[in-house]
Each structure stands twice: as C-alpha cells, then as structure tokens.
Amino acid sequence: MTTDAFHPDHLQPGYMVGPWRILESLGSGNFGHAFKAERDGDFFTLKMAVRPAPGLVGETREVLQEARQVDGRMRHEAATLMANASQPGIPHLRAVDRWPHASKGYLYIVTDFVPGEPFHIWRKRARPSAAQIVDIFIEVVRVVAQLHRHGVLIRDLKSEHIIIHPTDHKPVLVDLGSAWLPGGSLLTEGLAPGTPHALPPECVAFVREGRWQQGARFKAAEAGDLYQLGVFMYEALTLCWPFDPRMPLEELLVAIETVLPRAPHRLNPEAPEALSLIVMRLLEKRPEDRYTDASALAQALWEAAKERSKKSWKVPLEFPPEGPAPMTQDEVEERRLQKQEAERRAQEVLPQKAEELSEKQALEQLSFLTRAIEAQVAAVEEKEARSKKRQRRAVLVAGACLLGLTLFATGWWWFTPHPSAALIEKGSAFVSTLNNSRPGKAVFVWLCATFSLGCPAAQVRPLPGDCPQEVAEGMRELGLLGLYAVVIDINQPGSREQEGVYHAGKIVSRVVRRGWATGTLPEGTLLYGQLWTEGITKSWKDAVLGRYTEALLPDGRRIPVCMILGDWTGLVTKNEGSKPGEARLPREWEAQSVEAWR
Incomplete structure (x- = not known):
C-alpha cells in the first residue's frame, strides 16, 4: 500500500516505509515511534525519530536543537548497534534511512524483530522465582560488561528497555539512543537524556551545582551504568523503585543524592x-563505593546464585499483599551503622570544618520549614475536602506528625554540634539536607523518602477547571466544537467491534468519520492526551477519565484543544473483565470538545 502520510504519527498497518511494510505499532516515546515491519517474509523492528515536520515551522534555535537531539539519539543507537554487531543480547542493525524524503525526511533505523515483553511487564505476568531473576540479572550484566569493554556507556538503562524472550527468557537490551560511544557526537548540553528517578547521585550533584548552565557537560562513567543496574534490580526484587518517580523533581533529586533507600x-x-546486599552496593552514593566494573558485579551475582538450590529461591518472588514490611529494630540499627560508615568515608575524603549556623540562619530555616509544611497541609486539605471524613482525619494526623518531626529536626540541629562539610555532603540525609540551599524541602524529602516508597499507587483525579481562554477561543474560531468518533489508542490494532486494554498515562487517539459525529476535525487527526484509570467511578462503577490537549491534523498543523473522552462527564465506564491497572474499553468511542474540564 502506498501512503500519503505526512508525519510518523499517521503511519498505519499496511503502509510502506521504503521496502518495509508496517504491520503494527510497538509503542511510542518522547523521541520516536517503533513499529513491527515485514520484508520478504521476515520480521523487523522499525524505529522512526519524531521531530517537528520539515517546512511547517520556522528554523528557530529551539526547533533545530530538538531536531538534532531526536535525530542524534537515533544516530547514536545505529552507531552503537553497528559497532557491536556480533554482540549477543542486543538487536542486529539492518538499515538506516529517511522517510518520506531521502535527505530531508524522518530518520529511521531497522533492526531484527525482538519478540517478547519488557521486563517489568513480564515480571508481573510470569511471577518468576529468585532463581529465574538472578539468571536474567547475570545475562544483562554480561551484555553491559561487553559494551563497557568496547567503550560504550548505556546511560539510560531501565526495565522498559530489557525485552524478555517468550521461550528461553533470555534478555535483550533495546533502545540505546542515549548511549555514548568513543568518537560519538554529544546529544545535548549538560546531561544526556535519561530517566529522572534512575539518575545516579553524581549526575544529580552535577545538576544541582549548575555548571551545565555555563556549558559544562557531565562526564559519564561505567559507575553510572552500575547504579542504574541497581535501580533495575531493586525494582525486580520489590516491584518498587528506590525513589518515588511521582515526587516533585526538585525533591526527587535531593532524595537521590542524600537518602539511603531501604534494602x-x-x-x-x-x-x-x-x-539485596548486591543491589545496595550498586546504589551507593559515591561511585567508588560501587563495584569496580560490570565484570566484578557479574562475579558477585554468580557467587550469590550458588544459593539457588534453597527452597526459598524456587518459589515465585511475590511482594507481600499487605505492603512493605515494617521497619524492625535490627533494621534501624543497621541503617544507623551504615550512616556512620558513610560519614566516616566522607570525612576521610574531604575533612573540613563546617560553619555553624547563626541564630538568624536557624530562624530563617524554621520559617522556611513552617511555610513549606503549611503549604503542604493546605494542599492536602484542599484535595481531601472532596474525600471521606476518615481519609481527611488520617491526612491531618499525618500532617501534624510531619510538622512535629520537622520542628524536632530543626531544634535538634540548633543544639547539636555540627559535623564537617564532608559529612554534610555525604552523611546523614536528615542532617545534611538541612544545610543545603533548600533546607525546608530537603527535610520534607527525607521524611517522605524514609516513610514512603516508589511503589505504584492510586492515581489522583485531576481537578475541574476552565479550558485556557486562548484555547477555547481558538476552537470556537476554527469551528471545532462538536462530537467526534475516535479510535482510543492508535497503538492497538483491531476492528471497531473489539476491546482494547488501556493503562494510565499518555494516549494518542485518532479521529474517524462516523455518521453521528458533528465535529469538523478531519478524519485521521491525532489527539494527544492523558488517561486516568484508577480510583474513578461513574454511576457507582469503575471508570476511566480521558482528556486531550493537542490535535495533529493530517496536513501537519498542531492545534491546542480541550477535549474529553466520553460524554459530558469526561468519564467512560470500564468493561467487564477490567483489572487494576488494566482498563478494558471499546476500541472506538466518542470524544467531544469542551470549554471547561469536568
């Protein structure tokens, strides 16, 4: 089939990209789309960079920078795969080209198709034992070690980028767009693109120092990949992350640099x-305290795997249904000793005398803390006013405890001899964060990170509100108000009569023409939005909330919109068979433009 598609978002099954025939979408990210493709009876993965459409926008500095970054990731991945063509555990590169124009089109690469599921999905479905998980750890580390020997640094290693083969359960590393290789070009100023909650502490320190604003670039090292292996292994063992990715970015960075996660x-x-002990060593704050290299890590995993004959290693590694185990007195003592050891190491590296806080500085910190807590309590009260009284009382009690702990921390700081500057930098999270540039936030982060986890939790439904005035006026001027028929997720192929399975997060829908639709957006328009799938009800039944904020027309124009999925409520009742985190809905449904969010 030939195609008149103008943008990668419009590619559909049956369309041709050069000699490659698109079969289905494999998913989308911030930098590109992945498709399963076919040629001469063989299957391949085709990944296409997404950037501003050529000729549609002025070549401003921002647009040119975005294009270089997006294309640069694709070139990095192609160069990495080509330089490691004989390496097992990564896909084989087959082609690099542009579409639809040979010189000005969108850059794409083609690799052998890798069947299977991303590790985090396979982990939840397959319920593997510790023995199975350690085998995957060892194989992943072997691939990383081989890449390191060739001078390649991955820099964005996470469970979503590890595909588990459906038959032999061998892992394959995909999406090497952030990788660094000798002689490669630089993607961006400062840090390479990555995942915030998996950033190594040394990257966070670089960001907080602000040297990137003067053009400095972070010098990546193997230790950073080892830290991200630790984050991956932590998730595999606990179904949680060391640090909650839902935290505000500023607080998340403080936690990564200063807080010791629970083992x-x-x-x-x-x-x-x-x-567990291997993971905690990988998550050490100082790079030199981790393993010397990936080969040493592989040896440690091999030694640990000698225990696999134990019965406890052969049963499914499940997370307790009642949630995380409470902290025991032994663990409290263990964490105290770990903190002391970290302080001792820090004192050896950089012995300095810290300046004592003046009474004025202490009062300023107390004022900052009080305002921060008051703001948190006010925000909680505003949200909880819409919930049950029991929930509101629980939150208020937690807020009171938090305020008491914070005031206690501040008073403790005033009357305790101060440690050295090195201890402040690398020692106790409770002490050190009080003396940085964001004292109030840091204490709040410590409390949150100590008593909460980066585990999946119920979503918070977005609040009602007016559509931005300029967006509403623009829709009226263009005559876009009306009712539309949409395919809810363009990445799920199938007929209109079939169901789809939907997850919380970003969504791309496509407008289709139906006789009852009154809206004027042309068929093929893509709608970019967000789904909320948990903790929402409609007529006492579980429901999904969907909102769209941008439309991409077939001619390449992008238009801001306010649209909702379903009727005037913006809610769609889930079909029978829906599970937590997996909402079943019709593949095709209605959407409509609105001037206010319900």
Missing part, C-alpha cells in the same frame, strides 16, 4: 538477602 530484603522478606 530490598527489608521491604520484601521474600527477596534473598544475598541479592
């Missing part, structure tokens, strides 16, 4: 302690 075997008693 996996403390959160999940089913996790083998031998693996």
Whole structure:
C-alpha cells in the first residue's frame, strides 16, 4: 500500500516505509515511534525519530536543537548497534534511512524483530522465582560488561528497555539512543537524556551545582551504568523503585543524592538477602563505593546464585499483599551503622570544618520549614475536602506528625554540634539536607523518602477547571466544537467491534468519520492526551477519565484543544473483565470538545 502520510504519527498497518511494510505499532516515546515491519517474509523492528515536520515551522534555535537531539539519539543507537554487531543480547542493525524524503525526511533505523515483553511487564505476568531473576540479572550484566569493554556507556538503562524472550527468557537490551560511544557526537548540553528517578547521585550533584548552565557537560562513567543496574534490580526484587518517580523533581533529586533507600530484603522478606546486599552496593552514593566494573558485579551475582538450590529461591518472588514490611529494630540499627560508615568515608575524603549556623540562619530555616509544611497541609486539605471524613482525619494526623518531626529536626540541629562539610555532603540525609540551599524541602524529602516508597499507587483525579481562554477561543474560531468518533489508542490494532486494554498515562487517539459525529476535525487527526484509570467511578462503577490537549491534523498543523473522552462527564465506564491497572474499553468511542474540564 502506498501512503500519503505526512508525519510518523499517521503511519498505519499496511503502509510502506521504503521496502518495509508496517504491520503494527510497538509503542511510542518522547523521541520516536517503533513499529513491527515485514520484508520478504521476515520480521523487523522499525524505529522512526519524531521531530517537528520539515517546512511547517520556522528554523528557530529551539526547533533545530530538538531536531538534532531526536535525530542524534537515533544516530547514536545505529552507531552503537553497528559497532557491536556480533554482540549477543542486543538487536542486529539492518538499515538506516529517511522517510518520506531521502535527505530531508524522518530518520529511521531497522533492526531484527525482538519478540517478547519488557521486563517489568513480564515480571508481573510470569511471577518468576529468585532463581529465574538472578539468571536474567547475570545475562544483562554480561551484555553491559561487553559494551563497557568496547567503550560504550548505556546511560539510560531501565526495565522498559530489557525485552524478555517468550521461550528461553533470555534478555535483550533495546533502545540505546542515549548511549555514548568513543568518537560519538554529544546529544545535548549538560546531561544526556535519561530517566529522572534512575539518575545516579553524581549526575544529580552535577545538576544541582549548575555548571551545565555555563556549558559544562557531565562526564559519564561505567559507575553510572552500575547504579542504574541497581535501580533495575531493586525494582525486580520489590516491584518498587528506590525513589518515588511521582515526587516533585526538585525533591526527587535531593532524595537521590542524600537518602539511603531501604534494602530490598527489608521491604520484601521474600527477596534473598544475598541479592539485596548486591543491589545496595550498586546504589551507593559515591561511585567508588560501587563495584569496580560490570565484570566484578557479574562475579558477585554468580557467587550469590550458588544459593539457588534453597527452597526459598524456587518459589515465585511475590511482594507481600499487605505492603512493605515494617521497619524492625535490627533494621534501624543497621541503617544507623551504615550512616556512620558513610560519614566516616566522607570525612576521610574531604575533612573540613563546617560553619555553624547563626541564630538568624536557624530562624530563617524554621520559617522556611513552617511555610513549606503549611503549604503542604493546605494542599492536602484542599484535595481531601472532596474525600471521606476518615481519609481527611488520617491526612491531618499525618500532617501534624510531619510538622512535629520537622520542628524536632530543626531544634535538634540548633543544639547539636555540627559535623564537617564532608559529612554534610555525604552523611546523614536528615542532617545534611538541612544545610543545603533548600533546607525546608530537603527535610520534607527525607521524611517522605524514609516513610514512603516508589511503589505504584492510586492515581489522583485531576481537578475541574476552565479550558485556557486562548484555547477555547481558538476552537470556537476554527469551528471545532462538536462530537467526534475516535479510535482510543492508535497503538492497538483491531476492528471497531473489539476491546482494547488501556493503562494510565499518555494516549494518542485518532479521529474517524462516523455518521453521528458533528465535529469538523478531519478524519485521521491525532489527539494527544492523558488517561486516568484508577480510583474513578461513574454511576457507582469503575471508570476511566480521558482528556486531550493537542490535535495533529493530517496536513501537519498542531492545534491546542480541550477535549474529553466520553460524554459530558469526561468519564467512560470500564468493561467487564477490567483489572487494576488494566482498563478494558471499546476500541472506538466518542470524544467531544469542551470549554471547561469536568
């Protein structure tokens, strides 16, 4: 089939990209789309960079920078795969080209198709044992070690980028767009693109120092990949992250740099302690305190795997249904000793005398803390006013405890001899964060990170509000108000009569023409939005809330919009068979433009 598609978002099954025939979408990200493609009876993965459409926008500095970054990621991945063509555990590169124009089109690469599921999805479905998980750890680390020997640094290693083969359960590393290789070009100023909650502490320190604003670039090292392996293994053992990605970015960065996460075997008693200790070493704040290299890590995993004959290693590694295990007195003592050891190491590296806080500075910190807590309590009260009284009382009690702990921390700081500057930098999170540039936020982060986890939780439904005035006026001027028929998720192929399975997060829908539709957006228009799938009801039934904020027309124009999925409520009742985190809905449904969010 030939195609008149103008933008990668419009590619559909049956369309041709050069000699490659698109079969289905494999997913989308901020930098590109992935498709399953076919040629001469063989299957391949075609990944296409997404950037501003050529000729539609002025070549401003921002547009040119975005194009270089998006194309640069694709070139990095192609160069990495080509330089490691014989390496097992990564896809084989087959082609690099542009579409639809040979020189000005969108850059794409073609690799062998890798069947299977991303690790985090496979982990939840397959319910593997610790013995199975350690085998995957060892294979992933072997691939990383081989890439390191060739001078390649991955820089964005996470479970979503590890595909587990459906038959032999061998892992394959995909999406190497952030990788660095000798002689490669630089993607961006400062840090390479990555995942915030998996950033190594040394990257966070670089960001907080602000040197990137003067054009400095972070010098990546193997230790950064080892830290991200630790984040991946932590998730595999606990189904949580060391630091909650839902935290505000500023607070998340403070936590990564200063807070010691709970050990996996403390959160999940089913996790083998031998693996847990390996993970905690990988998550050390100082790069030199981690393993010397990936080969040393592989050897440590091999030694730990000698325990696999134990019965506890052969049963499914489940997270306790009642949630994380409470902190025991042994763990409290263990964390105290770990903190002391970190302080001792820091004193050896950089012995300095810290300046004592003046009374005025202490009062300023107390004022900052009080305002921060008051703001948090006010925000909680505003949200909880719409919930049950029992929930509101619980939150208020938690807020009171938080305020008491914070005031206690501040008073403790005033009357305790101050440690050295090195201890402040790398020692106790409770002490050190009080003396940085964001004292109030840091204490709040410590409390949150100590008593909460980066585990999946119920979503918060967005609040009602007016559509931005300029957007509403623009829709009226263009005559876009009306009712539309949409395919809810363009990445799920099938007929209009079939169901789709939907997850919370970003969504791309496509407008289709139906006789009852009154809207004027042309068929093929793509709608970019967000789905909320948990904690929402409609007529006492579980429901999904969907909102769209941008439309991409077939001619390439992008238009801001306010649109909702379903009727005037913006809600769609889930079909029978829906599970937590997996909402079943018709593949095709109605959407409509609105001037206010319900």
